[in-house]
Amino acid sequence: MTDTSSLQAALAHHGLTRRDFLKFCSALTTLLALPGNAAAQIAASLWRKPKPPVVYLEFQDCAGCTESLLRSPSPTIAQIVLSDVSLNYHETIMAAAGKQAEEAKQQTIREGGYLLMVEGSIPVGTRAACCIGGRSAVDLLKEAAAKAAAIVSVGNCACFGNIPAADPNPTGAVGVWDVVSGVSIVNMAGCPPNPANLAALVAHFITFRDLPKMDNLNRPLFAYGGRIHDYCERRAHFDAGRYVEAWGDEGHRLGWCLYKMGCKGPATFHNCPSIRWNLATSWPVGAGHGCVGCSEIRFWDRMTPFYERLPEAAVIHTKVDLNSIAKWMAVASAAGVAGHAVGSSIRGKLRSRDERKKQQGETREK
Numbered sequence: 001m002t003d004t005s006s007l008q009a010a011l012a013h014h015g016l017t018r019r020d021f022l023k024f025c026s027a028l029t030t031l032l033a034l035p036g037n038a039a040a041q042i043a044a045s046l047w048r049k050p051k052p053p054v055v056y057l058e059f060q061d062c063a064g065c066t067e068s069l070l071r072s073p074s075p076t077i078a079q080i081v082l083s084d085v086s087l088n089y090h091e092t093i094m095a096a097a098g099k100q101a102e103e104a105k106q107q108t109i110r111e112g113g114y115l116l117m118v119e120g121s122i123p124v125g126t127r128a129a130c131c132i133g134g135r136s137a138v139d140l141l142k143e144a145a146a147k148a149a150a151i152v153s154v155g156n157c158a159c160f161g162n163i164p165a166a167d168p169n170p171t172g173a174v175g176v177w178d179v180v181s182g183v184s185i186v187n188m189a190g191c192p193p194n195p196a197n198l199a200a201l202v203a204h205f206i207t208f209r210d211l212p213k214m215d216n217l218n219r220p221l222f223a224y225g226g227r228i229h230d231y232c233e234r235r236a237h238f239d240a241g242r243y244v245e246a247w248g249d250e251g252h253r254l255g256w257c258l259y260k261m262g263c264k265g266p267a268t269f270h271n272c273p274s275i276r277w278n279l280a281t282s283w284p285v286g287a288g289h290g291c292v293g294c295s296e297i298r299f300w301d302r303m304t305p306f307y308e309r310l311p312e313a314a315v316i317h318t319k320v321d322l323n324s325i326a327k328w329m330a331v332a333s334a335a336g337v338a339g340h341a342v343g344s345s346i347r348g349k350l351r352s353r354d355e356r357k358k359q360q361g362e363t364r365e366k
Contacts, residue, residue, distance in 0.1 A: 031200045031275065032212065032222045045207040052206070053114040055105060055144055056090035056154075059130050059137045060164040060173055061120030065155035066092050068192035088114070102133070105144075112147035115205065116183075118176050121157040121164040125172020141179055150184040150211055151176060152201065156294060159187035159217075166300040177218060186211050187218040189270075191294035196275055197223040215269070217297060223275075228265035228291055231273040234258065252288060262307040263290030270295040 011021055022043055029039040058066070070093070087094070089105040096104055108114050118141065123129035127136040145151060153176045156162035164173035177185045188198055201220060204212050212220040229235065237243070238257040245251060245260060259266065268291050276283040285291055293303040303310075 025203075028200050028203050031196065031271075032204055038207075042203055042207045045203075052149060053088040053108050053111075054090075054117055055088060055108055055114050055148075056117040056119070057140065057144060058091060059118070059120035059122055059141070059158075060171065061155070061157050063092055063119070065119045065157075065192040066090070069195045069198065071195070109144060109147055113149050114147070115150055115152060115202070116144050116148035117152045117154050118158045119154045121161045121173035122176060122179050123164070123171035123173050124179065125170070129171040138179055141176065145180045145183050148183055150186065150205065151180065152198070153177070153185060153187045153189075153218075154198065155193055156189050156191045156299065159189045159219075160297045162191060163300050165298070184211055185218055186214060186220060189217070189219055189224065189295040189297075191299075193295075194223075194272070194275055194277065197271070219269070219295070223271050224269045224295060226269065226271060228268045228270055228272055228285075231271075232265050232285060233273060234285060255288075258285060258288075258290040260309050261290050262305070262309055264293035264296075264299075264303050264306075264310060265291040267303070267310055268293040268296055 011017070022039070025043040026039045028042055029036065032038075034042075088108045089101065091101065094101060094104070120130075122137050122141055124138060127138075130137040132140060153159045157164060157173075158176050160175045161169070161173045161178075164171060165175075175187070177187070186201065188201060190197075197220075200222065201212065204210075204220075212222055214220055215224060217224075229238070232238075234255060234257045237251075237255070238259060242251060242256040243260045244256050244258050247261070257263070263285065265285065272283045272291070273285070276286070290306070292306050293299045296302065
């Protein structure tokens, strides 16, 4: 049996070098918005310290978040950090089943100090929904949460209820933080969340034994602190008033703004434009499809219909009319061009005046 009990052994098993590992730590430092010298601290923590065990529970879900985590090619170091080293219980991917699987979970819970990761919403309206081994999801969650060092809600269902909680919510589905208290909870929102963000979160916890700074929805700021619209590669087209009017039109082919096609980027906070997907090669907006706002609370109810534009979007604690923004930006852009032209003209006249004075001075000296 191959030894993968330590990160060093796991890396060697997968043919990855320490150099690869250090590059990964540098990338995590950038992603977490930490000072450059933090890379060495992260590397030392991941390399030397034993990782906390992880108990991964699934409730009302489609397993899409797990599938996202499993879609790391090769595998990447992110996958090793998340799975090969510390995952003690995960009903979808663990080798054990039945009694053996439950014993592994119970032993980890008895010892305590583990990271509890939860995928899927929690039905509180009926004990019949999502009943596992004769026990309700609420009972299983509270039992596992009791001795957890921290809880990571993986995906929008576990964070806020998501699709199971959409109107009319027949099972009374809610997020983890609606059921559990007294334990630190971080919401890794998204449908699904990006595995690189989850790897960064785990690395931060291992290094500092604490969760990163979070917003008012308990989402880590390093991943959800910026609005997609502000960092979108199509933002310049929005500012210039260039929009896709129909799928496949010239604007769509030229990569213009997708706001009129229902893009929810102006109301969504996530680092998708920078971290992207599929080895950072692309993301939905880059591929020509508008953002659906999947990292926002109750997005299935608030952001639908997905192909109709939002008349207004939340910006911090205010609402801004996006149509007015577009018109204002067009006016500001035109004013900026005119101002630049006037400024250039004035600067040209001043330069000519200075040159004339210089010439006159040189003539008097002669």
